[in-house]
Amino acid sequence: MPRGRSLVTAIPYGWLLLFFLVPFLFVLQISFSEVEIASPPYRALIERTEDVLNIALNIGNYSYIFSDPLYFDAYLNSLYMALVTTLTCLVVGYPIAYTIARAPEAKRNTLLMLVMLPFWTSFLVRVYAWMGILDNEGLLNKALMALGLIDAPLQLMHTQLSVQIVMVYAYLPFMILPLFSNLVKLDGRLLEAAADLGCKPWKTFLKVTLPLSKNGVIAGSMLVFIPAVGEFVIPELVGTPESLMIGKVLWMEFFDNNNWPMAASVTIVMLALLILPIIYLHKREEKALARAAQR
Amino acid sequence: MNGNNISGFGKLSLGLGFTFLYAPILILIIYSFNASKLVSVWAGFSLHWYGELFRDDAVISSFGLSLKIALFSSAMSVVLGTIAGLVLARFGPFKGKSLFAGMITAPMVMPEVIVGLSMLLLFVQMQQWLGFPAERGVLTIWIGHVTLCMAYVTVVIRSRLVEMDRSVEEAAMDLGARPLKIFFLITLPIIAPAIASGFLLAFTLSLDDLVITAFLSGPGSTTLPQLIFSRVRLGLNPEINALATITVLAVATLVIVANRVMVKAEQRRARLAAAG
Numbered sequence: 185m186p187r188g189r190s191l192v193t194a195i196p197y198g199w200l201l202l203f204f205l206v207p208f209l210f211v212l213q214i215s216f217s218e219v220e221i222a223s224p225p226y227r228a229l230i231e232r233t234e235d236v237l238n239i240a241l242n243i244g245n246y247s248y249i250f251s252d253p254l255y256f257d258a259y260l261n262s263l264y265m266a267l268v269t270t271l272t273c274l275v276v277g278y279p280i281a282y283t284i285a286r287a288p289e290a291k292r293n294t295l296l297m298l299v300m301l302p303f304w305t306s307f308l309v310r311v312y313a314w315m316g317i318l319d320n321e322g323l324l325n326k327a328l329m330a331l332g333l334i335d336a337p338l339q340l341m342h343t344q345l346s347v348q349i350v351m352v353y354a355y356l357p358f359m360i361l362p363l364f365s366n367l368v369k370l371d372g373r374l375l376e377a378a379a380d381l382g383c384k385p386w387k388t389f390l391k392v393t394l395p396l397s398k399n400g401v402i403a404g405s406m407l408v409f410i411p412a413v414g415e416f417v418i419p420e421l422v423g424t425p426e427s428l429m430i431g432k433v434l435w436m437e438f439f440d441n442n443n444w445p446m447a448a449s450v451t452i453v454m455l456a457l458l459i460l461p462i463i464y465l466h467k468r469e470e471k472a473l474a475r476a477a478q479r
Numbered sequence: 480m481n482g483n484n485i486s487g488f489g490k491l492s493l494g495l496g497f498t499f500l501y502a503p504i505l506i507l508i509i510y511s512f513n514a515s516k517l518v519s520v521w522a523g524f525s526l527h528w529y530g531e532l533f534r535d536d537a538v539i540s541s542f543g544l545s546l547k548i549a550l551f552s553s554a555m556s557v558v559l560g561t562i563a564g565l566v567l568a569r570f571g572p573f574k575g576k577s578l579f580a581g582m583i584t585a586p587m588v589m590p591e592v593i594v595g596l597s598m599l600l601l602f603v604q605m606q607q608w609l610g611f612p613a614e615r616g617v618l619t620i621w622i623g624h625v626t627l628c629m630a631y632v633t634v635v636i637r638s639r640l641v642e643m644d645r646s647v648e649e650a651a652m653d654l655g656a657r658p659l660k661i662f663f664l665i666t667l668p669i670i671a672p673a674i675a676s677g678f679l680l681a682f683t684l685s686l687d688d689l690v691i692t693a694f695l696s697g698p699g700s701t702t703l704p705q706l707i708f709s710r711v712r713l714g715l716n717p718e719i720n721a722l723a724t725i726t727v728l729a730v731a732t733l734v735i736v737a738n739r740v741m742v743k744a745e746q747r748r749a750r751l752a753a754a755g
Contacts, residue, residue, distance in 0.1 A: 185573050188658070193570065193579075196563035196629065200582040203626045207597035210604050224603045276499070279492035287485050295493070297738050302500050305730045306687045308704050309723040312711050313503035316510065319715065321517075323506060356500070407588060414590020416690055421711060431592045438596060438694075448600065451593050458589070466584040470577075477568075477641045 215448035216241045226445050245449035262430040266412035269351040270405050273359040281363035303357040311421055314350045346422040359404040366400025406465040511720035528721040545686055545703040552624035553681035560632025568640035586630040595694030598623050615697035623691045628681035639673035672741045
């Protein structure tokens with residue numbers, strides 16, 4: 185690469201190395217440390233006393249994570265919640281993405297913007313909006329009681345269900361967008377051919393549309409699943425203390441218990457769970473871009 | 480497929496989908512005009528909570544801080560993101576390119592608690608070794624936001640550069656123009672709409688960020704999302720409804736206007752291309 189180009193590349197490259205990649209080395213380092221009443225509240229791994237260099241790797245945090253069911257349950261619950269969110273987003277989002285992709289070109293841009301608009305407005309506000317609906321005294325309970333469907337308010341708020349609803353709500357645009365950009369490229373003639381040959385609509389969908397939109401389904405699912413595993417705000421505001429999610433455990437270790445080494449260990453285990461999906465998603469996106477560049 | 484119309488099934492799924500997406504926001508807006516202190520009891524129309532909101536000094540000052548951070552963060556991420564987009568789309572293969580591209584994708588999907596904690600630990604170490612940054616606050620929040628937002632800007636710019644017709648650039652190159660000149664005179668004006676939407680995206684992301692900010696902020700640097708979060712944690716609050724309504728309406732207006740402008744620009748370009 186010519187010198188000028190190397191210099192230009194070095195600016196964003198250096199920024200990301202320093203502020204995104206290198207920090208993980210510190211997380212790894214501190215995850216092997218012990219909590220200490222000091223500022224910062226952990227013991228350095230390498231200490232020099234007189235002429236002795238002491239390197240102390242403490243694996244206690246990790247063995248604690250694997251032995252205490254609190255952590256195990258939180259990881260399991262997070263994976264479960266993320267999976268349910270992803271599948272629900274797929275079922276809800278697919279028909280919307282499909283309809284927009286098949287809509288006349290003049291309407292497409294407007295419809296797509298209507299999907300994106302909630303994404304642009306504040307995440308926190310969107311979560312808060314649901315608090316007023318799901319509350320015991322909230323609108324959903326009032327409506328159900330007015331309709332005579334229930335006699336006493338249901339406990340909707342601070343349940344697994346409330347977390348599920350709000351997570352689907354918050355992550356839906358991340359599913360619809362990649363699905364749309366995949367489905368919009370689908371050749372309509374294939375569907376017409378299937379129909380001409382006497383294929384029923386739902387069969388055409390299963391045999392033609394769905395297999396051809398595989399890339400969009402995978403991209404959308406990853407975009408929802410990966411961040412959903414570590415979600416903190418939604419379980420904190422509408423969730424229940426009985427079934428914790430791991431993002432909240434990390435937050436509590438750090439902010440409430442002031443146990444930085446434990447928070448770091450929780451992070452490393454979460455990274456280990458998510459690193460393969462992230463790499464897989466990245467590889468797919470790069471391939472799609474390379475194909476787009478060739479065209 | 481079926482020409483100009485949306486099928487019955489399509490109308491149904493759009494109807495249900497948009498109801499799901501918009502009903503909570505509409506309810507929030509309606510209840511911001513509620514006279515009652517109880518959020519779920521309607522007691523007549525009132526602007527009372529808007530009045531309370533504008534007299535709330537904590538809201539005003541945290542909003543000012545959030546705006547300042549969003550402005551500086553989006554400016555920096557547009558610069559870094561445009562360079563990164565150019566590097567990825569135009570510089571061909573180089574050693575370490577896939578790591579670079581990976582560091583662009585990762586911050587967008589990585590749970591924010593991970594990004595926030597790791598950055599904080601970096602700053603703590605830096606402070607011990609270099610004495611800089613001296614404390615957590617606006618500077619550390621800014622660095623965190625730039626890192627997150629530049630990834631989004633890069634993706635927007637990169638895909639525009641990949642789609643773009645390169646014939647004008649090639650013609651300029653054939654005529655002997657230098658790369659820097661080509662970039663500023665030809666490429667930059669062509670990708671200007673993408674830069675504008677990247678800026679808007681970065682601005683709203685920074686304005687809205689809670690989790691990364693919580694890890695990187697210090698005493699005395701409370702942003703608006705942090706203030707909203709600390710109040711909402713205690714339960715429903717009609718003043719927050721008023722605040723939320725203003726945010727939603729402001730962002731919606733901004734995005735719709737920007738979208739209109741960009742669609743118009745796109746149409747003009749398409750017409751010019753067709754005529755030429």
